[in-house]
Amino acid sequence: MMHLERKASASEVEQLCQLFDRFHKTGKGVRQFLSGHLYAGSLRRGDFLLTSGTRCTHIYVIKSGVLRGFIREGEKDITTWITVENEIVAAISSFILQVPTIENIQALEDCELLAISHEDLEALYLSVPTFNIVGRKITELYYTLAENRSFITRMQKAENKYDLFLRHYGHLANRIPQKYIASFLGIATETLSRVRQKARKGSKT
Template sequence: MNKSITNRTTSQGAKTDHSPLVDFMRAIYPLGKKAGQYIIQNSFRKKIIKGKYLLKPGEFCAHYYYIHKGVLRAFIKEGKKEITTWINPENEITTSIRSMSRREPSLEYIQVMENSDLYVMSFESLQKMYALFPEMNIVVRILLEEYYAASEERSYISRLPSAEKRYRHFIASRPELVNRIPLKYVASYLGMSEETLSRLRGKKSM
């Protein structure tokens, strides 16, 4: 989701009921002042540098991450080979949903691709929000619909028969990522070698 986010403060520097995470959610569905205050009180900002990990296999994921700035990717390993499963830029909320919902060790890595500015909320805090603020159930339903569609998109790309069709679909559907992510990660996401992807990029520029 691409929403314009602004972090606002009072003239004294104290936080109001606005933050990038609150504004992101309010752009999806109206939230009351108390819900906004709850989000601020139960979330925290995390700045993390490129290359660091938010999660590794065997660890339990306990947080949701709103990407205010930066890019995250998830991947699994087969031997020495990395297989990128998703790449998310700004204005996305992401997590390891299997680890989170099933309360089981993660099978994937979540890595920071650019210096990133994240807003973090725990699984428990979000669960409490559902009971305290009924409108949050609508926000989360809309988000789930959005991310289920994104999951279908990834499944669709992986089933396209040719590398060229997968790449063309990627640049049509995710143009904001084309020049931000190293080729090897894009190639991994698209299920092709880096050499094949380089050839396709060169062909397109001719």
């Protein structure tokens, strides 16, 4: 589990605000608030950010590295999402409702993270009302991404699953171990290997 090691630096606050500015322009009030309430931490590859049965008390932004979310069914891990730098991470139902999660979040690479607590995020919404627009637009984006993931998992043909994966997550194809991509797609690793070989051959013709 990650320990928040220090308050975020001024440059880290600015980096996060620039990310938020893509959704809606933030102002001085947001920067001032985050300078006192944004924290930084790190994970080594294989470490857990969150485990099933615990409560997600913070929402995180990845400065560097890769995280995956997964659930367990018996002895089997089922990868539900994979995300990288400049993206937001939380066990979202647990974070919003402040209840235990069934999800696990694990680092696939060494990670540097920024974090804000549920309590502080709610206070930010109240103290800077325009920040609610940022929150809404981020929610809309991640709902859309969740819809894309649901389309992938509901497809029956492995080729179609992988094609849609490349369309939405092509930046992960050569970065993430194949077993996690296969788990995310809901297919066997051997099937994914066959599909990838077929796709490579098709691209050469």
